[in-house]
Amino acid sequence: MEIVGQLQKQFVDFSTSLYHEGFLDEQYLQLQKLQDESNPDFVCEVVSLFFEDSEKLLNNLATALQQQVVDFKQVDAHVHQFKGSSSSIGAQRVKNMCVAFRNFCEEKNLEGCLRCLQQVKHEYFLVKNKLETLFRLERQILEAGGTVPAIA
Amino acid sequence: MEYCNCFESPWPADELLMKYQYISDFFIALAYFSIPLELIYFVKKSAVFPYRWVLVQFGAFIVLCGATHLINLWTFTMHTRTVAIVMTTAKILTAVVSCATALMLVHIIPDLLSVKTRELFLKNKAAELDREMGLIRTQEETGRHVRMLTHEIRSTLDRHTILKTTLVELGRTLGLEECALWMPTRTGLELHLSYTLRHQNPVGLTVPIQLPVINQVFNTSRAVKISPNSPVARLRPAGRYMPGEVVAVRVPLLHLSNFQIHDWPELSTKRYALMVLMLPSDSARQWHVHELELVEVVADQVAVALSHAAILEESMRARDLLMEQNVALDLARREAETAVRARNDFLAVMNHEMRTPIHAIIALSSLLQETELTPEQRLMVETILKSSNLLATLINDVLDLSRLEDGSLQLETGTFNLHSLFREVLNLIKPIASVKKLYVTLTLSPDLIEHAVGDENRLMQVLLNVVGNAIKFTKEGGISICAFVAKSDSLRDPRAPDFFPIPSDNHFYLRVEVKDTGSGINPQDIPKIFMKFVQSQPLATKNPGGTGLGLAICKRFVNLMEGHIWIESEGLGRGSTATFIVKLGIPAHSNDSKLPFLLKVPGNQIKLNFSGLKVVVMDDNSVGRMVTKGLLVHLGCDVFAVASGDECVRAVTSEHKVVFLDVSMAAVDSFEVAIRIREKFSKRSDRPIIVALTGNTDRTIKENCRKVGMDGVILKPVSVDKMRSVVSDLLEHGYLVESQ
Numbered sequence: 015m016e017i018v019g020q021l022q023k024q025f026v027d028f029s030t031s032l033y034h035e036g037f038l039d040e041q042y043l044q045l046q047k048l049q050d051e052s053n054p055d056f057v058c059e060v061v062s063l064f065f066e067d068s069e070k071l072l073n074n075l076a077t078a079l080q081q082q083v084v085d086f087k088q089v090d091a092h093v094h095q096f097k098g099s100s101s102s103i104g105a106q107r108v109k110n111m112c113v114a115f116r117n118f119c120e121e122k123n124l125e126g127c128l129r130c131l132q133q134v135k136h137e138y139f140l141v142k143n144k145l146e147t148l149f150r151l152e153r154q155i156l157e158a159g160g161t162v163p164a165i166a
Numbered sequence: 167m168e169y170c171n172c173f174e175s176p177w178p179a180d181e182l183l184m185k186y187q188y189i190s191d192f193f194i195a196l197a198y199f200s201i202p203l204e205l206i207y208f209v210k211k212s213a214v215f216p217y218r219w220v221l222v223q224f225g226a227f228i229v230l231c232g233a234t235h236l237i238n239l240w241t242f243t244m245h246t247r248t249v250a251i252v253m254t255t256a257k258i259l260t261a262v263v264s265c266a267t268a269l270m271l272v273h274i275i276p277d278l279l280s281v282k283t284r285e286l287f288l289k290n291k292a293a294e295l296d297r298e299m300g301l302i303r304t305q306e307e308t309g310r311h312v313r314m315l316t317h318e319i320r321s322t323l324d325r326h327t328i329l330k331t332t333l334v335e336l337g338r339t340l341g342l343e344e345c346a347l348w349m350p351t352r353t354g355l356e357l358h359l360s361y362t363l364r365h366q367n368p369v370g371l372t373v374p375i376q377l378p379v380i381n382q383v384f385n386t387s388r389a390v391k392i393s394p395n396s397p398v399a400r401l402r403p404a405g406r407y408m409p410g411e412v413v414a415v416r417v418p419l420l421h422l423s424n425f426q427i428h429d430w431p432e433l434s435t436k437r438y439a440l441m442v443l444m445l446p447s448d449s450a451r452q453w454h455v456h457e458l459e460l461v462e463v464v465a466d467q468v469a470v471a472l473s474h475a476a477i478l479e480e481s482m483r484a485r486d487l488l489m490e491q492n493v494a495l496d497l498a499r500r501e502a503e504t505a506v507r508a509r510n511d512f513l514a515v516m517n518h519e520m521r522t523p524i525h526a527i528i529a530l531s532s533l534l535q536e537t538e539l540t541p542e543q544r545l546m547v548e549t550i551l552k553s554s555n556l557l558a559t560l561i562n563d564v565l566d567l568s569r570l571e572d573g574s575l576q577l578e579t580g581t582f583n584l585h586s587l588f589r590e591v592l593n594l595i596k597p598i599a600s601v602k603k604l605y606v607t608l609t610l611s612p613d614l615i616e617h618a619v620g621d622e623n624r625l626m627q628v629l630l631n632v633v634g635n636a637i638k639f640t641k642e643g644g645i646s647i648c649a650f651v652a653k654s655d656s657l658r659d660p661r662a663p664d665f666f667p668i669p670s671d672n673h674f675y676l677r678v679e680v681k682d683t684g685s686g687i688n689p690q691d692i693p694k695i696f697m698k699f700v701q702s703q704p705l706a707t708k709n710p711g712g713t714g715l716g717l718a719i720c721k722r723f724v725n726l727m728e729g730h731i732w733i734e735s736e737g738l739g740r741g742s743t744a745t746f747i748v749k750l751g752i753p754a755h756s757n758d759s760k761l762p763f764l765l766k767v768p769g770n771q772i773k774l775n776f777s778g779l780k781v782v783v784m785d786d787n788s789v790g791r792m793v794t795k796g797l798l799v800h801l802g803c804d805v806f807a808v809a810s811g812d813e814c815v816r817a818v819t820s821e822h823k824v825v826f827l828d829v830s831m832a833a834v835d836s837f838e839v840a841i842r843i844r845e846k847f848s849k850r851s852d853r854p855i856i857v858a859l860t861g862n863t864d865r866t867i868k869e870n871c872r873k874v875g876m877d878g879v880i881l882k883p884v885s886v887d888k889m890r891s892v893v894s895d896l897l898e899h900g901y902l903v904e905s906q
Contacts, residue, residue, distance in 0.1 A: 041793075041883045048796040048886065056796050064789045098830060099789035101861065101883065 018160035025151045029165045032148070037141050041104030043165065061145055064103045068138055071096045075131055079124070089127060090119040096134070107137045188242050191235045198232025220274055227267045230260040308456045311339040315460075316467045325475040332468050333363045336443065340457055343410055343447060348398060348440040350375065350419070357398070357440055373397045379414075384438050389415040389458040389465075398442050410445030411453050415461050417441055418469045441465055513565060520561055527554045566719055577726050581753050582622035584676070585610060588649060591629050599637055605644030613651050618676070619751030620727065628720045628731075629678065632744045635716065636682035643683030643741075652677040652747050675729070676750050681743045687735040695733055696721040724748055754899060777802040779893075780821050782854070784814040784839065785828035794826060794859065797889050811839040818843055820852040824896060827876075829860040829867060837874040844875050855896050859884070 032038045049056040071092050078089045097112035111134045118126035152162050202225035209221060237253045315335045319328055333345045344364050348357035351372065357380065359371040373380070379396045392399060394409035416438040443461060445451050531551040539547060592608050599606045636645040652675035687695065696717050724731040729748035735741065781803045785791040788809070795807045806822070808814045818825055825843060827836040840856050847853035858871045861882040871879045880892055 040885070044883070044885050045793065045796070048793075048800040050800065053796065053799065060789060060792050060796065063792055067788055094830070095787055098787040098861075102787065102790040102793040104883075 018155060018158045021151060021155045021158060022160060022163050025148075025155060026163055026165065028148060028151060032144055033165075036106050037144050039104045039106040041101065043104070045104065046164065058149060061103065061149075064099055064105075065142060067099050068096065068142075071099075072131075072135055072138065075134075079128055079131060084124055084127075086119050086122045086127075090116060093119060105138075105141045108134065108141055111137050184242055188239060191238045195232045195236035195239070198228050198235060202228050220270060223263065223267050223270060227260070227263045230256060230263055234260050304454075305456050308460050312460055312463050312467075315339065315464050319464075319467055319471045320474075323475050323478045325472060325479070328468065328471045328475055329361050332441075332464065333361055336461070336464060337363045340443065340445075340460070341451075342443050342445060344442075344444040346398075346442045347417075348373070348442070350437055350439060354437065360439075380440060383414045383440060384416050387416070387462065389413045389453075389461045391453060392442075394444070398440060399444065410447045410449065410451065412442060412444045413453055413458065413461060414440055414442045415465045417465045417472075419472060441468075517561070517565055521558070524554055524558045524561065528558065563716070563719060577621040577624060577723075579619055579751070580622060581617055581619050583616055584614065584618045584649075584750075585616050587622060587626055587629070588647070591626060591633060592647075594630065595633055595637055599644070602637065602641070604637060604640055604642070607644070607646040609646070609648045611648075611650030614649060614676070615651075615674070615752065617753050618674075619753055620748070621723075624723045625727070625748065625750075628723050628746065628748075631716045631720045632678075632680050632731075632746065636680050636684065636742075636744065639742075640682045640684030645680060645682040645684075648679045648681075650677055651675065671752070672754075673749050673751050675747050677745065677747045679743055679745045681741065683741045686738045686740040686742050687733065688738055689735065692733060692735065696731070720746070779803045779823055779897075781805055781824040781826065782814060782818050782822050783807045783826045783828075784809070784811065784836070785826075785859075786810065787828070790828060794828075794884075797884065797886060798826075798893075800886065801890055801893065803893075811836070811842075814839055815842045815846060818846065818854060820847065820854075822854045824855045824857060824893065826857050826859055826880075829858045829871070829879075830862065830882075837870060840871075840874045840876050857892070857896065 045057050045060060075089060075092050075096075078085065078092065093112050093115045097109055097116070100108040100112060111130065115127065115130040115134060118130055155162055205221060205225060209218070234253070234256045237249065237256050240249045241253060315332070318331045318335050322328055322331065329347055333347065336342060337345045342363065344362065346359060346363070347361040349360040350356070351358050354375065356372040356374055377397065379392050380398065383390050383392065390413065392412050392414045394400075394412045396412075398414065399409075399412045417440070419437040419439055441461075445453065528551065531547055531554065534547050535544070535551065588608055588610060592606060596606060633645065633647065721731055724746050727748040727750075729746060731744070731746035733742055733744045735743070779802070781798055783791060783794050783798065783805055785794060785807070786809050791807050791809065795805045798805045806817055808817055814825070814827070827839055829836045836858065840858075843856060844853065855877045856875070857878045857880055858867075858876050859880050859882055860867055868879050878892070878896065880888070884892075
C-alpha cells in the first residue's frame, strides 16, 4: 500500500539522518542484526533498558554533584557506566559527551562537570526522542502490514 | 784532862764528823727508800717493762742498803747488842742481794743496749718504706697520666689533633718548657719541625736525618737524654738562662702494611718521627725514670693513634674517589643515553623525512614510465627508478639494522602458513630466475608442519635475501631450496659449537638449505660475509647492487629467532650452500591439520558448532550485558549473564566453555575474577576459556590480561562477525592468537 511505502521511506530517511548526524553509530546496526525470529524485540528491549538505566544514572549524577563535598570518584564511576551503556547501544553523541565529562571529573572541575551534565542530559533526551520516533515509525509500518526495511 | 770551862756543846768536837755522817746516813736511807717507790710508781705507769723481777731484785737491794744506812744511825751512840745483830743481819742481806744484782746486771745491760739498736734499725726501715711508698705513688700517678694521655690521644682520629693533643698533654703532665715533634719529609732524608707546644708557627726548620744524635735516638726504643745544644733541641734563640735537660724519643710511623692480622706489628718500619721534650730552663729538675717511661709509653701510643688516623684517611679518600667515579659514571651513562635517544630521534626523523620524498620519486617515476616516452627518456626514467629503489632499500636496511643493533627490534609472533610462505618466495623469484635462465626447485620435507608460530614477515625477508643472493651470484645452473625439520644430530654445526638447539613440545627448528651452482665464495672470505657493509668479490663482479647489509640483517633476524645461519662453499666457481636454522613455535591446538578445512567452511556450519555452547557473560552494565548476551545468543550459545564477580565465580561450572569478562567494570576487578576462576578449576581440561572484553586500547590492559592468565582480549565494540570469528578461534586454538 501507498502508506506502507511512504512510511517505509520516512523510516529509511529518518534512520539515515540519525546515522549521518551522529546520533547513532555502527553499534546500533549490530544490534539490529541480533534481532531475529527467536528474539524479535531485542532492540526494543535493549533500548528500554538503556532508557531506564540512563534516567537512574542521570539522577545519581545530579545528586552527586549537588553534595557539599563532591566525590569526583563517584561521579566518574557513574559517568563511566553511562559511557559503557551508551556505547553498547550505539548512542554516539551521548558517548562522546561522556568522554568529555570524564575529563572534567579527572580535573575535579565542578563547573565543567555541571556543564557537562547539562549537555549529556540534553544529548540523552535528544537521542531518546529520536529513538522513540524511530520505534513509533516501526510500529506504524508493522501495523500497516509492512515490513521494516533493514538499514545497511 | 781538864780544859776550859767554856760552853759544853752537845756534841764533842770529834763528834762533829760523826754528826755529819749521822745526817748523811739519814738522807741516804731516805733516798734509798724513795727510789724503789719511784721505780714502782713509774713502772706501774708504763705498760711494758720486761724485767720485773730484776726490778724487784734491784728494789730489794736498794731497800736493804737503805735499811743498812738507817740502822747505822743507831750505831753512832751506844747501842745494844740487838741493834748490832740487826745491823749485821741487814748488812749480810744487803751484801748477798747486791752481789746477786751485780751478777744479774751483767746479763741485763747488753740486752737493754740491744733494744736501743733495734729501735734505731726500725726507725731506719720506716724511713725506707716511706721513701718506697713515695716512689710507688709517683709511679701510680704516672700510670694515671699515661692513661689519661692515651685516652686524649686516642679519642680523636684526626692526625693533627692527635699530635697537638700529645704535645699539650705531655707538656702539662710533665711541666715541660717546650715539646716539639719532628716528622720525616717525603724524601726521608730530613726531619721537618712539624709541631711545637709553645711556638705558634714553626718555621720550616729542617735537619738532616743522618745526625749522630738522631741515629742514637732512633736506634733505641727508650727515651734518650740529649744535649740541649743539639740541632733538634735548639728551637729558640739561645737565652741567658741555662737550658733544662732535654730528652728525645722516637715515634714509629707505622704503615698499613705493617699490620698483620693476628700479630702485633713488627717494628721493622724505617720511618720514625722525633719527639723532643725540654724541661724548664731555670729549675733544677732532672728527668726521673718514671717520667722517661711515661714518655716512651706515650710515644708508642701516638704511633698507634697515628696509624689509625692514617687508615681512616685512606678509607675516606678511597670513598671520596669512588663517589667521584660514581658521579662520573652516572654522567657518562646519562650522556650515552642522551646520545642514543638523540640517535633514535634522528633516525625516526630521517625515516619519515627521507622516505617521503623517495616514495614520491618512485611513485612518480613509475607513473612516468607508463606514459609515452622516447627510448632515451625511457632509459633515463628507468635509471631514476632503479636508483631511487636502491636508495629506498638502503634507507630501510640502515634503519632496520640500527633498530636491530640496539635490540629495540622485536619479532612479531603470529601463526602463519609455512608452506605458503615458501611458495610465495618461489613465486617472487621465479620471474628473475627465468630471465637468467636458472632453475629453481623447492623441496619441503613431509614432516614439516603446515602452520607455525613466528614472525612471518621477517622469516620471508631472510628467505628472500638468501635466495636472492643465491640467484644474484649464479650465472648458470640454478638453485635448490630444501626445508625440513632439524633433528638433534643434524642440528649441531661444527662451525658453531656453542649453538645447542633443543627442540621441545612447543617449538621446532626449521632448517633451510639453499644450494646454488654459482660463483662460490673464497673460504677465506666466508667469515666476513655476515659483517656489515662488506661485500664479497668487490672487484671481481660488476654486481654493485645491494648495500652489503642484507646478510648482516639476516643474521640478526636469525639470531633473534634463536637460530643460526652460515654459508659453505668449496671455493670459487664451485657454488655455495647457505643454511639457516630458526626456532618456530608449534601452534597449540592438536587439530592443526583440520584447520584449513574448518576455516573455509561457510558460516552456518560454524554456527552449528556453537549451538548450545555454554558460556558465561559478566558485565555490571545492564545494557552492555544485554547486548553481549544478545550477540552470543544470536550465534547460538547458551548464555548465562551475571553482573558481579562473585556471581560469576559461583556460576561458572566445568560445563561452561567460555567466560566473557567485561574489563571496563568500575566496581569489580575483573582480573581477580579471572584468577579465582582459574583457581576454581585445577585441571586444564575443565577450565573454561577466559576472554576479556574491553573498550580500552591501552597496551597495558592486554599485558595485564595475559598476566592473570586470560586466554584472550576482545576490543569493543564487537560486531557479530567479529564475535563469530573470535569464538571459533577460541574453540579451535584454545586461545586467541591475535587480539581481535
